[in-house]
Amino acid sequence: MSSKKFVVRIADALFKSSLAKNYPPVYPQRIKHFEILPNEKWVIWGPGKAKFLNVLSNKYICEPPLSLTFGFLKNNSYILPRIEQVAFKGVLPTAHLSARYEFFKDDYDQTCKQFIFDKASGSNAVSYKVETNNRTINMDLYDVVIKNLRLTSLQDRWVMGLSNGQMRRARLARSILKEPDLLLIDDPFLGLDPSATTTISQFLANFESMAVSSGCPIVIGLRYQDSIPKWCTHVCCVDEEKGILFQGPIQKLQNKIDETRSWAQKELQESKINSSSKGNVSIYDLLSVHPMFGKGDHETIKMPHVIELDGLSVSYKGEAILRSLHWKVQPGSKWHIRGDNGSGKSTLLSLLTAEHPQSWNSKVIENGVPRRTGRTNYFDINSKISLSSPELHAIFLKNAGRRLNVRESVATGYWEASSNNFLPIWKSLDKNAQKIINMYLRYFNLDQIADNVLFEQLTVSDQKLVLFVRSLIKMPQILILDEAFSGMEVEPMMRCHELLEQWPGTVLVVAHVAEETPKCDHYLRLISPGDYEIGDIKEN
Numbered sequence: 001m002s003s004k005k006f007v008v009r010i011a012d013a014l015f016k017s018s019l020a021k022n023y024p025p026v027y028p029q030r031i032k033h034f035e036i037l038p039n040e041k042w043v044i045w046g047p048g049k050a051k052f053l054n055v056l057s058n059k060y061i062c063e064p065p066l067s068l069t070f071g072f073l074k075n076n077s078y079i080l081p082r083i084e085q086v087a088f089k090g091v092l093p094t095a096h097l098s099a100r101y102e103f104f105k106d107d108y109d110q111t112c113k114q115f116i117f118d119k120a121s122g123s124n125a126v127s128y129k130v131e132t133n134n135r136t137i138n139m140d141l142y143d144v145v146i147k148n149l150r151l152t153s154l155q156d157r158w159v160m161g162l163s164n165g166q167m168r169r170a171r172l173a174r175s176i177l178k179e180p181d182l183l184l185i186d187d188p189f190l191g192l193d194p195s196a197t198t199t200i201s202q203f204l205a206n207f208e209s210m211a212v213s214s215g216c217p218i219v220i221g222l223r224y225q226d227s228i229p230k231w232c233t234h235v236c237c238v239d240e241e242k243g244i245l246f247q248g249p250i251q252k253l254q255n256k257i258d259e260t261r262s263w264a265q266k267e268l269q270e271s272k273i274n275s276s277s278k279g280n281v282s283i284y285d286l287l288s289v290h291p292m293f294g295k296g297d298h299e300t301i302k303m304p305h306v307i308e309l310d311g312l313s314v315s316y317k318g319e320a321i322l323r324s325l326h327w328k329v330q331p332g333s334k335w336h337i338r339g340d341n342g343s344g345k346s347t348l349l350s351l352l353t354a355e356h357p358q359s360w361n362s363k364v365i366e367n368g369v370p371r372r373t374g375r376t377n378y379f380d381i382n383s384k385i386s387l388s389s390p391e392l393h394a395i396f397l398k399n400a401g402r403r404l405n406v407r408e409s410v411a412t413g414y415w416e417a418s419s420n421n422f423l424p425i426w427k428s429l430d431k432n433a434q435k436i437i438n439m440y441l442r443y444f445n446l447d448q449i450a451d452n453v454l455f456e457q458l459t460v461s462d463q464k465l466v467l468f469v470r471s472l473i474k475m476p477q478i479l480i481l482d483e484a485f486s487g488m489e490v491e492p493m494m495r496c497h498e499l500l501e502q503w504p505g506t507v508l509v510v511a512h513v514a515e516e517t518p519k520c521d522h523y524l525r526l527i528s529p530g531d532y533e534i535g536d537i538k539e540n
């Protein structure tokens with residue numbers, strides 16, 4: 001064994017997630033050797049990245065017991081290594097979808113700064129806080145981190161109200177402030193706008209050399225399709241089933257990386273060719289159930305706009321988020337809603353779904369009829385709308401993840417009046433509805449696991465897929481896909497995009513990354529309150 005200083009070392013280890021007899025190991029083969037040294041920056045690359053990051057954060061039982069060891073710890077560390085694993089989950093789970101936008105705060109809500117400190121719990125009903133640990137916060141590091149992660153102006157905001165991108169940055173700041181021995185970040189750039197991506201990438205590149213902190217090795221998890229930042233020194237390519245495929249310094253492995261990437265692209269092309277029909281179900285079967293199916297332009301042109309905003313404004317405590325927004329959405333049109341983190345995209349969508357307290361606004365006109373309290377209600381509005389969003393994902397996981405299997409999870413999409421209803425419904429559905437669900441499960445390769453796998457046992461990619469399928473089966477007039485594909489593997493994502501290309505209903509998409517954006521005809525870009533752009537998307 002080498003005498004080099006190492007941070008993590010794996011030597012001939014088998015990992016298990018349970019000691020129960022006959023429980024299969026995490027990988028069938030032992031991992032012969034893997035090592036991270038101080039000053040190295042690793043990318044764990046490929047479909048097995050999330051599992052391997054769990055291995056590194058000591059989530060499994062290793063066999064023999066000392067085959068996973070943590071060595072070079074900071075002077076002030078205790079015997080156990082301090083490992084911070086940041087999974088970019090987005091917004092905090094709330095009790096219901098509208099909670100994020102409410103003015104009256106939950107008794108236990110925290111400010112962004114308190115969340116980053118992670119030191120105390122308390123209640124807004126009393127003036128004192130109860131310390132949950134006696135960690136000393138390195139305030140010099142805090143100042144540098146919030147400046148670099150662009151959190152300065154958000155410090156005193158309620159954490160619940162932060163946008164997805166803002167919350168992701170806050171989670172990273174919280175982990176860094178714990179001054180770990182090892183920092184593991186899965187999908188570090190997910191859901192971030194391009195300028196935030198650059199800032200965070202630069203920050204991670206310079207983390208080791210910052211004067212205010214002693215730094216630590218950084219390990220990020222990326223998918224095959226993501227580009228590997230130049231500052232990464234080492235790569236470990238991992239398959240979900242087989243474990244490590246190759247590992248070492250990036251400089252030496254560049255050819256192997258390029259080969260793997262083109263192989264993955266080829267696989268994808270092949271699966272695309274074979275995907276127009278799956279398990280005897282064709283796209284036509286899936287779409288023909290939608291009420292707008294087969295309607296030509298001559299018919300849709302006569303229909304009123306599904307949504308019209310006639311000078312809509314939204315503000316929080318006098319601070320404008322949207323100002324005087326005019327927007328018309330034709331039936332069957334597909335829109336890409338663009339804008340930097342915090343520009344108001346989710347706020348706009350929450351107005352459409354009436355989750356936002358300022359939704360009862362006659363400047364929102366639906367199918368030609370202005371919204372008005374007393375005339376329109378939440379349930380009527382939502383009977384025409386379905387969605388998949390990071391907020392919904394967080395709530396679904398928390399409230400239904402352990403209760404509902406894949407079939408039941410998808411079936412809850414049938415609840416007419418709300419996307420927020422997670423009560424089991426499969427058994428009470430009629431034969432026709434069950435048939436539709438079965439078709440969708442089969443088409444998306446979910447039929448084999450439909451009855452024996454719980455939602456929370458799925459990978460993030462499959463959870464996203466289930467939520468996407470769930471959003472379709474009601475055959476909504478308006479389908480809202482807010483970061484619905486971020487974190488998804490390429491193959492299932494392409495399958496979803498293919499279906500959407502022919503989807504006859506109206507689709508509103510929020511996505512920061514071009515590869516995750518299904519084909520749209522128009523865009524609405526939110527720039528700043530009162531400043532926005534509307535245009536057509538030309539085909540390349």
Ligand SMILES: Nc1ncnc2c1ncn2[C@@H]1O[C@H](COP(=O)(O)OP(=O)(O)OP(=O)(O)O)[C@@H](O)[C@H]1O
Binds near residue numbers: 101103157345347
């Ligand atoms: N309840 C609230 N109180 C105060 N500010 C809020 C509240 N809810 C949202 N905000 C702020 O409104 C702005 C718009 O948030 P929104 O979630 O709509 O942005 P977004 O464009 O969807 O961002 P992202 O791309 O990060 O998801 C953000 O600056 C956010 O912090």
